[in-house]
Amino acid sequence: MRYSLRQIEVFLACAHHQNVSRAAASLNMSQSAASSALKEFEQQFELRLFERTGKRLRLNELGRQLWPRAEELLERARELEQSLAAHGDLGRLKIGATLTIGNYLAAAIMARYMAEQPGTRVELEVANTALIADKVLGFELDLGLIEGELNHPDLEMIPWREDELVVFCAPQHPLAQRKRLSDRDLCQATWILREPGSGTRQTFERAVAGLLPQLHILLELQHTEAIKRAVEAGLGISCLSRVSLSDALKRGALVELPVPQRNLQREFYFVLHRQKYRSSGIERWLQLCRELA
Known part of the structure; x- marks a missing residue:
């Protein structure tokens, strides 16, 4: 075999970190050892796997094609090592x-x-x-x-x-006693939502299609617990997964607001x-x- 697993490790580390120094550190190697391993790997097969710009490495087309196959090879090698060492350990x-x-x-x-x-x-x-x-x-x-x-x-x-989003508010909120919210209610409410890029935000925006430009969004937060606390404090209403709200709804700390005309189901x-x-x-x-x- 003309290559070693160590060379494969160095290649993958360089692909991940786009820098030899950081790749070497991740493998507990010296920079010179990592650089030599990568150079030897390329020279053995007379090929180039990276475009080099200063200290930055960027995979070229050949490198991108090799990447998933090298990942699979290394994963199989690790699995074999774990099986030999622990008799079938499922591994990290x-x-x-x-x-x-x-x-x-x-x-x-x-x-x-x-x-x-x-x-x-x-x-x-x-x-x-x-x-x-x-x-x-x-x-x-x-x-x-x-x-x-x-x-x-x-x-x-x-x-x-399957999962479901729930529109909710604090018990003292003016909407808490409503048996259902209309689209007009949704547009007039003040909202505290998850940030763009989250799956919850994606589902919410799909569910309120046509209303989004009219919504008053006061806060966009990355954490569900922060949103729940803000809603409990009376800052507005929100929409999160039922999974994250079940305890608060049971305790009465938060109140579900039915919106039957909007599909809040997801997977x-x-x-x-x-x-x-x-x-x-x-x-x-x-x-x-x-x-x-």
């Missing part, structure tokens, strides 16, 4: 989840996964749908759990479970890179998600 996973899923659903799945394999490590990154998708595309995450819809040729969207999805190798760990995670839905 890097999971991305949107805020609603990460804050309210992912912990139970992680606990079950890690209970099955003591010592197994799961890294969970919580961010909005757009950022999770970017990191799946860049092979920085093994898979994502998202609440928005995406259309990208390199991403596979797999339906997971949670798994998002994976189409060329990502699906290790036994990934497959088990998907299975657990479905079982605990």
